[in-house]
Amino acid sequence: MKIRPMLYFILILWATSSIGQQPVLEKNVREQLKRNDDNWGPNTQHFLSGQLGYGIILPINTNDSMAIRDNQSSNHWHLGWRYKLKLNNTFALGMDVQYQRQQFRIKQNKTLSIFSEGVEYDKQRLIFNAAGLGTYLRLNFGKRGNRLGHYLDVAGEMNYVFASRLKSQKKVDATQNNGSEKVTLIQSDLNYTRSIQSFAVIRSGWDKIAIFAKYRFSDIFIRSNDFYQNQPIPELPIITVGIEFSNWYVPYNTQR
Amino acid sequence: MRFIIFILLFFPLGITAQVEKYWVFFTDKDGVEFDPYSYFDQKAIERRVKENIDLYDLSDFPLKETYIIEMEQHCSGISGRSRWFNAVACFATKEQIDTLRKFPFVSRIDAMTHGEAVLSGMENTIPDFDSFDKQLMIDQTESMQYSLFHTKGLTGKGVRIAVFDGGYKGFTADNSFKRLIDNNQIRATYDFVLKKRFVFSFHNHGSHVMSCLAGVYENLQMGCAIDAQFLLARTEQVLSENKIEEENWVASLEWADKNGADIINSSLGYTDRFYFRSEMDGQTSMISKAANMAAYKGILVVNSAGNEGGSYWEIVAAPADAESVLTIGGINPRTRLHSDFSSYGPTSDKRMKPNLAAFGEAIGSSAEKREVATGTSFSSPLVAGFAACVKQLHPEWTVQKLFSELEKSGNLYPYFDYAHGYGIPQASYFLDSIKNVMTPTIRFSYDVESDNISIEFIKANLQDSILSHIPNDSLLTITDHNLAMDSLISNQVNRRRYVYVHGQGEDGVLDFYEVYEGKEMSGITLRANWSQSQILRAHYNGFTIEKRVSEIILNKEDED
Numbered sequence: 011m012k013i014r015p016m017l018y019f020i021l022i023l024w025a026t027s028s029i030g031q032q033p034v035l036e037k038n039v040r041e042q043l044k045r046n047d048d049n050w051g052p053n054t055q056h057f058l059s060g061q062l063g064y065g066i067i068l069p070i071n072t073n074d075s076m077a078i079r080d081n082q083s084s085n086h087w088h089l090g091w092r093y094k095l096k097l098n099n100t101f102a103l104g105m106d107v108q109y110q111r112q113q114f115r116i117k118q119n120k121t122l123s124i125f126s127e128g129v130e131y132d133k134q135r136l137i138f139n140a141a142g143l144g145t146y147l148r149l150n151f152g153k154r155g156n157r158l159g160h161y162l163d164v165a166g167e168m169n170y171v172f173a174s175r176l177k178s179q180k181k182v183d184a185t186q187n188n189g190s191e192k193v194t195l196i197q198s199d200l201n202y203t204r205s206i207q208s209f210a211v212i213r214s215g216w217d218k219i220a221i222f223a224k225y226r227f228s229d230i231f232i233r234s235n236d237f238y239q240n241q242p243i244p245e246l247p248i249i250t251v252g253i254e255f256s257n258w259y260v261p262y263n264t265q266r
Numbered sequence: 267m268r269f270i271i272f273i274l275l276f277f278p279l280g281i282t283a284q285v286e287k288y289w290v291f292f293t294d295k296d297g298v299e300f301d302p303y304s305y306f307d308q309k310a311i312e313r314r315v316k317e318n319i320d321l322y323d324l325s326d327f328p329l330k331e332t333y334i335i336e337m338e339q340h341c342s343g344i345s346g347r348s349r350w351f352n353a354v355a356c357f358a359t360k361e362q363i364d365t366l367r368k369f370p371f372v373s374r375i376d377a378m379t380h381g382e383a384v385l386s387g388m389e390n391t392i393p394d395f396d397s398f399d400k401q402l403m404i405d406q407t408e409s410m411q412y413s414l415f416h417t418k419g420l421t422g423k424g425v426r427i428a429v430f431d432g433g434y435k436g437f438t439a440d441n442s443f444k445r446l447i448d449n450n451q452i453r454a455t456y457d458f459v460l461k462k463r464f465v466f467s468f469h470n471h472g473s474h475v476m477s478c479l480a481g482v483y484e485n486l487q488m489g490c491a492i493d494a495q496f497l498l499a500r501t502e503q504v505l506s507e508n509k510i511e512e513e514n515w516v517a518s519l520e521w522a523d524k525n526g527a528d529i530i531n532s533s534l535g536y537t538d539r540f541y542f543r544s545e546m547d548g549q550t551s552m553i554s555k556a557a558n559m560a561a562y563k564g565i566l567v568v569n570s571a572g573n574e575g576g577s578y579w580e581i582v583a584a585p586a587d588a589e590s591v592l593t594i595g596g597i598n599p600r601t602r603l604h605s606d607f608s609s610y611g612p613t614s615d616k617r618m619k620p621n622l623a624a625f626g627e628a629i630g631s632s633a634e635k636r637e638v639a640t641g642t643s644f645s646s647p648l649v650a651g652f653a654a655c656v657k658q659l660h661p662e663w664t665v666q667k668l669f670s671e672l673e674k675s676g677n678l679y680p681y682f683d684y685a686h687g688y689g690i691p692q693a694s695y696f697l698d699s700i701k702n703v704m705t706p707t708i709r710f711s712y713d714v715e716s717d718n719i720s721i722e723f724i725k726a727n728l729q730d731s732i733l734s735h736i737p738n739d740s741l742l743t744i745t746d747h748n749l750a751m752d753s754l755i756s757n758q759v760n761r762r763r764y765v766y767v768h769g770q771g772e773d774g775v776l777d778f779y780e781v782y783e784g785k786e787m788s789g790i791t792l793r794a795n796w797s798q799s800q801i802l803r804a805h806y807n808g809f810t811i812e813k814r815v816s817e818i819i820l821n822k823e824d825e826d
Binding site: 032033034035036037038039040042043045046047048051052053054151152153154155156157 | 776
């Protein structure tokens with residue numbers, strides 16, 4: 011009968027004596043000193059950082075391009091990792107791996123409905139989800155400590171579009187459509203868009219913030235006359251400008 | 267064509283006019299005249315005489331004007347000059363620098379980095395100043411046994427302290443500093459950012475620092491140096507979007523020297539925006555070199571260790587890496603151990619830092635508002651004020667002697683580690699009437715079977731050791747300090763006691779250090795990997811033991 015309280019007592023005694031053995035502060039100095047020679051860091055040989063970027067596709071249209079709405083709703087998001095290899099204090103090379111999402115809001119023209127086989131829609135959005143791979147050359151300016159400092163990147167990017175969608179929306183008479191005021195048509199895996207997109211990018215950064223401008227080299231649509239009034243589909247605007255935030259990756263535990 | 271337009275349009279985004287800032291060092295001061303008696307304050311001259319420094323030291327001579335005129339014609343502007351380094355700070359393009367390098371009077375050109383110094387400290391306004399806050403206010407000085415100094419009339423009188431900070435907003439509107447203003451203890455002010463005399467604006471960080479040096483609230487001292495004289499310099503722009511230059515700090519040092527400062531308190535650090543961890547060797551950064559120069563001129567430079575302990579930078583920041591700087595770490599008032607945020611040592615060339623520690627949380631005051639100020643920014647002035655009292659007691663001591671005696675007054679001395687340094691300085695060390703009786707409280711033991719080294723408590727000596735820390739009862743009669751003394755006793759008796767232990771390698775650098783809670787019912791088995799060549803030191807309750815691991819093992823084997 012009295013074994014259980016005794017066991018509890020022994021357990022508590024053991025637990026408290028164990029806690030007493032735990033250091034409230036411990037530091038391995040040799041490990042800490044090794045960090046002084048770290049070659050992973052913003053201005054050391056290797057560096058890895060995460061990026062989140064947002065850009066606006068500029069509604070700059072030429073005669074042969076398709077107009078997008080100019081309310082800045084055509085946009086670009088990217089999320090990814092960036093590696094930097096420092097060559098010297100001025101130059102660095104690097105590469106990006108990114109997820110990118112592009113959205114074009116196509117300006118509707120009553121006399122012209124492009125992807126709708128004669129139906130006039132009120133809104134149309136083309137959305138591309140892509141995996142991107144990029145490479146860049148970096149020029150750094152000025153003296154700095156272990157920071158990225160002020161830099162200018164000239165980059166090239168190649169995207170593989172793994173999902174494309176056309177979302178078309180039209181207001182309808184609710185009385186004739188079971189109470190629905192809008193009809194949305196979503197078409198996915200579009201067979202008239204290219205799966206590879208290529209870009210030139212210029213990026214100017216100050217530590218964790220950068221502004222960028224992207225120029226799209228490749229066409230979005232396959233050059234075919236099948237889809238649009240026996241003409242090739244007019245291309246979409248090609249320039250995106252935006253802002254990008256970096257989160258630095260620190261590959262060590264500071265709580266040692 | 268469209269791509270070309272794109273390039274033309276966006277490529278210039280990243281390229282701004284590349285005018286950078288540089289230090290340009292001159293070869294000589296030939297033909298320059300200098301009168302120390304018209305340049306220096308009398309106190310600066312007295313300090314030089316005491317420290318045996320030549321009044322006509324070339325480093326104090328002004329720069330050669332002909333060189334400066336020549337420079338002005340070949341750069342984009344001169345922003346500052348340094349007598350000590352015979353250098354000017356200037357803006358220039360790369361092409362201009364190439365031209366300047368060819369001048370025979372230019373010995374060296376160093377690029378200067380831009381960025382923000384870390385002037386860290388968080389302030390939380392206290393809605394009601396309650397007993398807990400009052401206790402903290404008392405303990406921030408009593409942890410250094412300030413009452414012992416106070417009763418001996420050691421309040422920093424005759425000592426001149428220069429304070430470098432980001433602004434002293436609310437200083438003149440706060441009764442805590444009325445005494446300083448009324449007694450004309452603020453001897454000079456200068457704003458090195460805006461190049462004017464008014465400094466009582468911009469940020470209240472400096473006012474909180476001043477509280478920890480010399481503030482008095484409801485007859486209680488927030489700092490130790492209530493009778494010292496002060497030189498207040500604004501060296502930093504606290505808002506992070508503004509660029510500051512290390513040249514302000516260098517200029518402030520020379521200003522403080524010229525105006526007779528005995529002690530400088532600085533609560534800033536330059537980290538990764540300017541430097542690499544490997545450059546924290548006390549030799550690389552201009553401000554660390556300048557701090558060493560200030561020590562050469564006989565000034566005690568007290569600097570905060572920095573608040574990077576929890577960040578990836580982790581270690582002390584320039585100028586706290588300089589050998590001659592008394593670097594102060596932060597102590598958590600509740601645990602009396604290293605504050606998590608306080609930067610660690612050693613320097614990259616493996617020298618011990620911080621040197622000492624003080625509360626990293628303290629009550630600061632500005633514009634009649636009391637706030638809990640957190641950061642090593644406030645540890646530093648607490649020790650600077652303490653140092654002023656020691657300086658008053660021993661005005662004959664050179665700066666090196668003062669530095670080493672302050673280290674010896676640490677409550678852990680001769681034990682040290684890279685989180686606490688030698689611990690919190692103790693006034694009793696400097697006062698003959700109170701001596702701690704050192705009785706062994708712990709010993710090392712080695713267990714052959716488990717191959718473990720343990721620390722055992724010598725129970726018979728523990729009580730004696732505790733009592734030896736309590737000062738003379740007669741001190742309790744001082745009316746203003748009854749509360750303070752009660753606090754001191756309660757702190758000494760009731761505070762948690764810790765066992766500090768480190769292993770020192772053959773190169774003199776610590777391999778590890780650990781702190782255990784001192785539970786006297788059982789011994790402590792070391793967790794760290796020790797080696798036979800190491801020296802182990804452990805500290806408990808005022809007593810430090812030291813033994814080589816090989817001896818500990820050998821002794822045990824002899825006993826067996």
